[in-house]
Amino acid sequence: MADSSGPSIMEKELPSVLISGIGGTSGVLESHVEFLKKHFNLITMKEFQKSKELHEKIKSVFVFERLPVIDQELLESLPNLKVIGNSGVGVNHLNLKLIGSFGVKVTNTPHAVSDSTADIGMALMLASARRLVEGCYLATSPDTTHFAVNWLGVEVSRATLGIIGMGNIGYKVAKRAKAFDMKILYHNRNQRKEEEEQEVGATYCKNIDDLLRQSDFVMLVVNLTSETHNLIGKRELELMKPTATLINICRGAVVDQDALVEALQNKIIKAVALDVTYPEPLPRDHLLLQMKNVIITPHIGTATDQALHMMTEEAVENILAVLNDLPIPSEVISK
Numbered sequence: 001m002a003d004s005s006g007p008s009i010m011e012k013e014l015p016s017v018l019i020s021g022i023g024g025t026s027g028v029l030e031s032h033v034e035f036l037k038k039h040f041n042l043i044t045m046k047e048f049q050k051s052k053e054l055h056e057k058i059k060s061v062f063v064f065e066r067l068p069v070i071d072q073e074l075l076e077s078l079p080n081l082k083v084i085g086n087s088g089v090g091v092n093h094l095n096l097k098l099i100g101s102f103g104v105k106v107t108n109t110p111h112a113v114s115d116s117t118a119d120i121g122m123a124l125m126l127a128s129a130r131r132l133v134e135g136c137y138l139a140t141s142p143d144t145t146h147f148a149v150n151w152l153g154v155e156v157s158r159a160t161l162g163i164i165g166m167g168n169i170g171y172k173v174a175k176r177a178k179a180f181d182m183k184i185l186y187h188n189r190n191q192r193k194e195e196e197e198q199e200v201g202a203t204y205c206k207n208i209d210d211l212l213r214q215s216d217f218v219m220l221v222v223n224l225t226s227e228t229h230n231l232i233g234k235r236e237l238e239l240m241k242p243t244a245t246l247i248n249i250c251r252g253a254v255v256d257q258d259a260l261v262e263a264l265q266n267k268i269i270k271a272v273a274l275d276v277t278y279p280e281p282l283p284r285d286h287l288l289l290q291m292k293n294v295i296i297t298p299h300i301g302t303a304t305d306q307a308l309h310m311m312t313e314e315a316v317e318n319i320l321a322v323l324n325d326l327p328i329p330s331e332v333i334s335k
């Protein structure tokens with residue numbers, strides 16, 4: 001009778017995957033390690049640096065919170081690397097050209113992040129419209145003489161929301177905004193299918209300027225690329241209504257931050273709500289941190305238990321697909 005306690009000859013070795021570390025501020029979440037270990041032989045950066053023998057074994061790198069850094073040196077030291085599995089949708093921290101030149105694929109997790117990031121977009125829009133942060137300060141201030149009539153907010157219901165970038169997240173924002181009876185405009189490289197537009201009641205603006213001119217709230221949900229870097233600058237801010245609010249939930253560098261400060265100082269737009277800035281975090285003396293009509297959160301679009309869990313699952317699915325020569329659910333194609 002075969003001994004079932006030891007490893008069977010038929011059992012396949014799990015593929016070796018490099019991770020930055022486990023736990024802390026620069027490692028994979030401890031709560032995800034068990035799941036990852038079911039699929040991979042995990043190798044931490046520390047182990048990798050100690051043993052040259054491990055280099056040849058590594059087939060994939062699991063990138064979490066932009067770590068480990070994928071540079072030329074690392075790529076050269078991994079002769080059998082097949083795929084970088086990024087946990088998260090944004091891949092602006094990865095040099096796609098360089099990685100591609102090593103014949104290595106890149107994958108991301110556009111589905112796992114969409115609900116939590118859309119929620120943050122709505123939360124920021126509502127918080128700014130109803131001056132929630134100011135309200136919290138007032139509620140806890142020793143001054144009890146404040147009256148709500150002195151700091152009125154605005155309603156998002158029936159207001160016009162312009163969504164720039166109608167991918168998975170933008171579309172989820174539109175779904176939510178529909179439930180708030182908002183009028184929805186969107187700009188995207190490609191127009192969505194008619195039935196998709198109808199489902200959320202969104203109108204396509206081929207010209208971004210038209211969207212900027214008409215919107216009460218403008219929400220940025222694009223990938224950061226060379227084309228979207230500084231997409232919103234002085235000219236675009238000047239096209240917006242003086243009563244409009246800008247919300248950014250994608251990447252800080254999509255907005256020219258100096259132009260944004262100037263626009264707020266000169267009342268070119270009314271308010272701003274940012275989950276992303278550059279750098280992150282902003283220096284403590286940055287002007288944006290001193291303005292009442294600015295809300296800033298520390299890049300928490302995907303900071304929920306559920307999103308992080310789903311991101312890990314989606315990343316694992318992608319990595320396994322590449323390693324097993326199966327159709328890849330979410331491959332990032334460098335343009």
Ligand SMILES: O=CC(=O)O
Pocket residue numbers: 087088089090091113301302
């Ligand atoms: O910022 C979050 C992401 O890229 O998923």
